[in-house]
Amino acid sequence: MSILVLFFFIFSTSFLFVSGQNLSAYEVLQKNNLPRGILPHGVTKYDLNQKTGYFKVFFNSTCSFPIDSYKVKYQSKISGYLRTGRVRQLQGVSVKVLFFWVHIEEVYRDDDDIDFSVGVASEEFSVRNFERSPQCGCGFDCYRPVSSI
Template structure:
């Protein structure tokens, strides 16, 4: 009887996780009122626990690119807790401020703006800036270079 219970719990717990089978990671963000462009191109797969909101996003390697006067870096695996309009306890994303790399701990939507928080400080960007996903190396400037031809 205990083997039956163990098998049931194993099947039930794995059904809470979605591994990108039906929707892309970008679509999951959009479904949660966040622009898909907060993730760079190149998501290999993702895991999402529907019950807790805990997610992991996997890339082939680290990815860095400029956004305005900042440089942003994504580790090969990032994680956090996804809620409607918000990502909390974000791990694996950092921004270079002056000479120091600072961990981005939260991303949240405030109307037509996206706030990137590093704890006590945050920077606000228009949601329109995240309509497209940035590309490793050139960020959002890749689109400007292509559209100028």
């Protein structure tokens, strides 16, 4: 009987570990009270250390797109530390302000707003603007033909 209990315990903990690994990067964001749209479409894989919150997200190539009057660029690998409602020490994401590219260092949720910080300054947007993920090249304003099927 104790062997059966041991087998059940091993099987159930293995299942929980595997099912946790099957979450997409977008689902991990949502689980941490952040909108999926802070990551563009095209994540090929990600790594997340559950204890420290350190993550790496991978894309096939760099990705840039407009958001309002800004242009945003994601490198093929981004990283940082994920906590509930916050990404700190973000690496690999930058925004063009006037003529200069500056690194976005932190993203955090403040009630119904998302703040993107470049260190000394930040810009606030409504969370609703990030309910879906932007696409490389055209961002949130992409034209998608309606399928006839």
